Amino acid sequence: MNEPINIDPAYLTDRLKDLLSVASPTGFTDEAVRYTARELEKLGLDVMLTRRGAIRALRPGAARRPARGIVSHLDTLGAQVKALKDNGRMELVSIGHWSARFAEGARVSIFSSKGIYRGTILPLKASGHTFNEEIDTQPSGWPYVELRVDALSRHRHDLLQLGIDVGDIVAVDPQPEFLENGFIVSRHLDDKAGVAIMLAALEAMQRQEVATPVDTYWLFTIGEEVGVGASAALVPEIASLVAVDNGTTAPGQASQEFGVTLAMADQTGPFDYHLSKKLHQICLDQGIPVQKDVFRYYRSDAASAVEAGHDVRTALITFGVDASHGYERIHLHALMSNAKLAVHYAMSEVQIGRDAEEISGLRGFTHQTVAEAEQDLEATQEIDPSTGG
Incomplete structure (x- = not known):
């Protein structure tokens, strides 16, 4: 395909606004x-x-194997009611890993059996006129905040x-x-x-009728923030x-x-050498x-897939986020860059043909040094095809 890939920034930002x-905190x-x-x-x-709602969308390519998967997650951070307090407020427990420091002052929705209520997460000592300097010296953490509902609620009852x-x-x-x-x-x-990056990449591929050498699965998980992510979303072809x-x-x-930030490792260890190298190239x-x-304190859908027993090569492409898991900031340039990379990855030729099978012999297995790769190439050229070698 000679036509340059054209990601639509309006489509991308519109999808992000909608999302x-x-x-969608994990579990909801x-x-x-x-x-x-x-x-x-x-x-x-x-x-x-x-069953629980992870999405698997197939875009067919020229061959079924070795299929590629691209994944992001729909679930976000949030909280859950831990206890009903005698003062008519609620104790909270976090959904996912995030600091209560970023929860203080947040406006929220509470999804109850009788409808949706609005409220605010507040420190236990929230009034400067009452607690004076104690509002600055109280500890930060989930035991030190409470949720005030915007309804008549003075007691637990x-x-x-x-x-x-x-x-x-x-x-x-x-x-x-924005x-x-x-x-x-x-x-x-x-x-x-x-998620918006993936949808924008797909929109460009459909609009420009991009062909791919193998099937691509576009996966959207619902439990990444609690560590289970892509554990149940993959198929054997990937x-x-x-x-x-x-x-x-x-x-x-x-x-x-x-631009694109290519993660080479996270807390679970290095990502696949060959796949990461390909994405960089x-x-x-x-x-x-x-x-x-x-990333030393980070895991993604890739980790949950491998930990669930899927023998797949994994890589992580990212958009830089300032103050992650807090009041986050990104730039459209990174979103567009990642969407473009996703399209070009889906378009790229398969380099490791033996990946089509889950188990196979040494023939066609990869190298991780140039010298060994050259030696293997020379040995392959010396084999007489007529011998069946």
């Missing part, structure tokens, strides 16, 4: 699944759902009358801002921006899995809010800005 408007993802599945169907893909109970899901408002200079500030950009998620722009990290060949990074 951010749908509450049905509506986000419905929205995404319908969008995939509009794009012409065959869509299948697991009032909460029960409202239909609020232990275990109710609490969704935190994203409060998105600035004219390309910056986007919001909660839950992890990983709704990743040999390589590329996760699309956030990078961390912070001191000591190489991630940036522009695609960026260089296509003029996509790229930098590499290593």
